[in-house]
Amino acid sequence: MFKNLAFRDSNLAKKVSNRIRKLASDLDVKFCHVCGTHEWTITHYGLRSLLPDTVDVIAGPGCPVCVLPAVEIDEAIHLALNDVTIVTFGDLLRVPGSKSSLQEAKATGGDVRVVYSVRDAIKMTEKEKDSDFVFLAIGFETTAPSTAIEILNKPPENFSFLVSHRLIPPAMELLLGIGELHIDGFIAPGHVSTIIGLEPYEIFPKAYNMPTVVAGFEPLDVLFAIFMLLKQRYKNKAKLENEYERLVSWEGNKKAQQLMNQVFHVVNGRWRGIGNISSSALELKEKFACYDARKKYDIKIEDSIDLLPGCLCHLVMIGKIKPPECTLYMNACTPQAPKGACMVSTEGTCRIWAKHKIS
Amino acid sequence: MCLAIPAKVLEVQEDVAKVDFGHGVIQDVNVMLVEARIGEYVIVHAGYAIRVIDKEAAKETLQLWEELLEQE
Missing domain, CATH: 3.40.50.11740 (HypD, alpha/beta domain 2)
Incomplete structure (x- = not known):
């Protein structure tokens, strides 16, 4: 709907990332x-x-x-x-x-x-x-x-x-x-x-x-x-x-x-x-x-x-580690056979990284 | 889950509107949370419109970005 607007303008992206670099140097x-x-x-x-x-x-x-x-x-x-x-x-x-x-x-x-x-x-x-x-x-x-x-x-x-x-x-x-x-x-x-x-x-x-x-x-x-x-x-x-x-x-x-x-x-x-x-x-x-x-x-779940x-989903979820720091990531835990919730959901960090082939 | 998609309002009948998500996808969504008028765009999350998109504010966003880049 905002085709005419510049929400994905690559020149603007370059400009802002240059400004980010400049500011972040200190x-x-x-x-x-x-x-x-x-x-x-x-x-x-x-x-x-x-x-x-x-x-x-x-x-x-x-x-x-x-x-x-x-x-x-x-x-x-x-x-x-x-x-x-x-x-x-x-x-x-x-x-x-x-x-x-x-x-x-x-x-x-x-x-x-x-x-x-x-x-x-x-x-x-x-x-x-x-x-x-x-x-x-x-x-x-x-x-x-x-x-x-x-x-x-x-x-x-x-x-x-x-x-x-x-x-x-x-x-x-x-x-x-x-x-x-x-x-x-x-x-x-x-x-x-x-x-x-x-x-x-x-x-x-x-x-x-x-x-x-x-x-x-x-x-x-x-x-x-x-x-x-x-x-x-x-x-x-x-x-x-x-x-x-x-x-x-x-x-x-x-x-x-x-x-x-x-x-x-x-x-x-x-x-x-x-x-x-x-x-x-x-x-x-x-x-x-x-x-x-x-x-x-009457639902009672004991443990x-x-x-x-x-x-290590709990550490991925608080941003303490990135997915590849978990030894299960893309080994025992993949989008096809997920072990943790972060690999299941399309909004899970592990799943997103796996789908984009980040290792 | 928090993904929300813009759609154009085609018809409104009480709390339900027929909206066009583009590419021929037309669906009924609940518009109880917004005041949707025909021709406007709403943002839809899991079958419920959560806000009318403010086109003027969209233009202002681009101005805000330009201004941010100009400032020292």
Whole structure:
């Protein structure tokens, strides 16, 4: 749609990367993004190769499929093997639970189905009134409003939700507590910000002196975000800036926020391999308990295993290591036979690097 | 999962709009979160429009980039 506009202009890319080089000659910085789509843009367009050695860009926990802990896959598998139809997004099917994946549950007779949106799942339910359906609702703030909309629309009685949404700003705050990461600035995720706006990021420059730029997903968006972060570092003045004005406003999508507040409480949430992050997950409010599959069915998962032996997904997810530093990467763990969640999802860092043949 | 794609609004009926993603891909999406008018572009995530794209702001982005390059 923006064919006439210069969002992928290679001359502009050269100009900004020259300016980045010039500014970075006096600095040595590490910037962190928290979005699988940003990682895809950076890797697909080879943006790291345009950056000098003094500017590193790492990927934080921005893949919603990857961060989902095994216990929440185990819950869905338990239901699928007990006469409940599980419906979810395609990326989740091969993600390992503690003992198996939803795809393996399907192979052993569980009814597991893939949809493009929660609406499609409800339509399916309306046609099969004699079966119980549970939607495994994953995703960050970008996706949670769609769950809220459908809950307020009062889905059929045979439909409920395993709500597994997670929130991004608390995960960013957690990263700042991991001293050895030494992050010098955040590239904040554009589409999460379309919903939440800029305000939730104010804490980063104010309380942590951390430069933060909300960025879009064209290669030039990311390069300019890096340039803006570098300028802040150069001037030694941390602030919150918006590079993605065409889709992100200060207040975000108020309607979406209001619907989410109506439906969800914010609770502590577990992230795969990372552990508990306070105030980082959503739970249905009591008045919507009839749609909460965890309350509707008696699901008890005693122990769960987030990482198979040797899998370093937890370190990849916080940007502490890059995929080739894991000995399983492209040896025992490949896109065809993934061992860890980061190799399964199209937004997982390992999968993105493997698909682009980075070794 | 957080991938969101622009699409042109062709028809609106209450909370559902028929949108054109280009290359002949036309789908119904939920537009409850936005005020979508025919002919505008919305950004769609997993079947739900999350924002109307501000074309003026898109032009301003390019100006912002030019200005950033000009500044010392």
